[in-house]
Amino acid sequence: MSITGKTLIELGYRPGKWFKEALAHANSHQLEGQALMDYLAEVQPTIFDPHAAPLPYHRNIVASTEEEIENTASVFATMNHLMKTPTVEAGAVMPDACPTGSPGGIPVGGVVVTRDAIHPSMHSADICCSVMMTSFGHIDPKLVLDAAHAATHFGGGGREEWFDLPKELEAQLKDNHFLGNEKPQMLAKSHLGTQGDGNHFLYVGRSEQTGETVMVTHHGSRGLGAYLYKEGMKIAEAFRREYSPRTLKSNAWIPYSEELGKKYWDALQLVRAWTKENHTVLHRATSQSLKVEPTERFWNEHNFVFKDGDRFYHAKGATPLDDKFVPDGHEGLRLVPLNMAEPVLIVRGETTETNLGFAPHGAGRNLSRSQHIRNQAGRSTKAILAEETKGLDVRFYSGHPDISELPSAYKSAAAVQQQMKEFGLGEVVDKILPYGCIMAGDWQIDAPWRKKKRK
Structure with missing residues (x-):
């Protein structure tokens, strides 16, 4: 019996590019039962989920005027989203910070440290x-x-x-x-x-x-x-x-x-x-x-x-x-x-x-x-x-x-x-x-x- 993408989905796997190679290998080697499960567990891609809570970051900024207080609150809000990104290890906000783009995007005046990851945005x-x-x-x-x-x-x-x-x-x-x-x-x-x-x-x-x-x-x-x-x-x-x-x-x-x-x-x-x-x-x-x-x-x-x-x-x-x-x-x-x-x-x-x-x-x-x-x-x-x-x-x-x-x-x-x-x-x-x-x-x-x- 041929193994299909539907088979893998029924086993709980999320569709992805890896399906094509995995199906070809499993069918050519007629894998089934525990042998199939062991193979799929080995080749499925690792999924990186965001952190449950934002990692702490350094806030090198003080707000005094009403406009600054509102601006800084927006900066912290977007940083709180960003610091949940799974690659992130540390962050900092500078005194000239201001938000830009959608919530969760890095603000101007932001520094974010990641491991093995280049984020174009x-x-x-x-x-x-x-x-x-x-x-x-x-x-x-x-x-x-x-x-x-x-x-x-x-x-x-x-x-x-x-x-x-x-x-x-x-x-x-x-x-x-x-x-x-x-x-x-x-x-x-x-x-x-x-x-x-x-x-x-x-x-x-x-x-x-x-x-x-x-x-x-x-x-x-x-x-x-x-x-x-x-x-x-x-x-x-x-x-x-x-x-x-x-x-x-x-x-x-x-x-x-x-x-x-x-x-x-x-x-x-x-x-x-x-x-x-x-x-x-x-x-x-x-x-x-x-x-x-x-x-x-x-x-x-x-x-x-x-x-x-x-x-x-x-x-x-x-x-x-x-x-x-x-x-x-x-x-x-x-x-x-x-x-x-x-x-x-x-x-x-x-x-x-x-x-x-x-x-x-x-x-x-x-x-x-x-x-x-x-x-x-x-x-x-x-x-x-x-x-x-x-x-x-x-x-x-x-x-x-x-x-x-x-x-x-x-x-x-x-x-x-x-x-x-x-x-x-x-x-x-x-x-x-x-x-x-x-x-x-x-x-x-x-x-x-x-x-x-x-x-």
């Missing part, structure tokens, strides 16, 4: 969002901002004139399992030297310690990273359906011990290398335009997955302090931007039990962009800009201001810095005091589909 589509600084010595900051404005690109899509992608990196991308086809190759070339939109910026200021003029860029891996994220989520979801169907879809993972897990990890490292180059071409072009040699340059990501043995540290908007996470770091120094009217902090620090090796990545938000804009109703954009950018050279690349990116949209910079001290989240060793910045602005006003609709 925990690095998000903006893989390797990061910051880079270059010091140009004692030079007029306006000259730097003007040169940078001519070099950079904000908004949707890529550049019309491309920077040269390094040949070695291009070859590595072509050889990669995930990034070797035509679409990511095109994105890697056309998006090089672009900064996107949202909270990404190009900032110019002066070092409090040296007085030198410093440029800081903030952006991620653009279309290339978004492409890899989508591919990763597809694979993670396939593993989730087979091995952990009760886990939230948002927290699906790819086991690193699987071949695809190692290939995905390799792809992440290439996206990291591309993103560093994405910063570098803008800094190099600005330097060449000014005919000035940089005196110092370093960078760090704050939206990535970091590996230590078989443990994976997922930082969604959290700055790695520990040197083991930043192999190309610079004397242990890291950058933590706040908002356009506040300094960019230069910090260093060590791993503690409560910080897990991380610091905040900025000031964070208490309100969504749309709610912040609604709160400004009745005030003109001109009045808002005059108040919030007074004394600063603030430019919007699209020509259309975006008030959801002004200082009032973010948490108190002073409170974030105070909580960094309170919870041991890095020591401030210098500050880059603001002169001005460039952001995308509301570029979608002039997007092709908007223009067509208006016509």
Whole structure:
């Protein structure tokens, strides 16, 4: 008598990909009775169910205002869901934390440690969002901002004139399992030297310690990273359906011990290398335009997955302090931007039990962009800009201001810095005091589909 899938279901097994191979083996060897049961017990996949209760995590955050209290409660609620994920071993919340996406998703300002598991949703589509600084010595900051404005690109899509992608990196991308086809190759070339939109910026200021003029860029891996994220989520979801169907879809993972897990990890490292180059071409072009040699340059990501043995540290908007996470770091120094009217902090620090090796990545938000804009109703954009950018050279690349990116949209910079001290989240060793910045602005006003609709 032939054994079928119905037979296995009647025996209490959940259907899955393993049925096909198991049925072929059982029928070819004419297994039955105890021999069949012993074989099925051996080959059935291990199912990983969520923890019955959330694992404890470190709460490096204090709320004082009504908005902060509401925001922090939402952060803790989503972390409580997330910390039930079966792969999770530890977690932490930074002072700049704010929820994003559906309940159970990692919040901005969240750090989650897993074993043998890479969770694509925990690095998000903006893989390797990061910051880079270059010091140009004692030079007029306006000259730097003007040169940078001519070099950079904000908004949707890529550049019309491309920077040269390094040949070695291009070859590595072509050889990669995930990034070797035509679409990511095109994105890697056309998006090089672009900064996107949202909270990404190009900032110019002066070092409090040296007085030198410093440029800081903030952006991620653009279309290339978004492409890899989508591919990763597809694979993670396939593993989730087979091995952990009760886990939230948002927290699906790819086991690193699987071949695809190692290939995905390799792809992440290439996206990291591309993103560093994405910063570098803008800094190099600005330097060449000014005919000035940089005196110092370093960078760090704050939206990535970091590996230590078989443990994976997922930082969604959290700055790695520990040197083991930043192999190309610079004397242990890291950058933590706040908002356009506040300094960019230069910090260093060590791993503690409560910080897990991380610091905040900025000031964070208490309100969504749309709610912040609604709160400004009745005030003109001109009045808002005059108040919030007074004394600063603030430019919007699209020509259309975006008030959801002004200082009032973010948490108190002073409170974030105070909580960094309170919870041991890095020591401030210098500050880059603001002169001005460039952001995308509301570029979608002039997007092709908007223009067509208006016509």
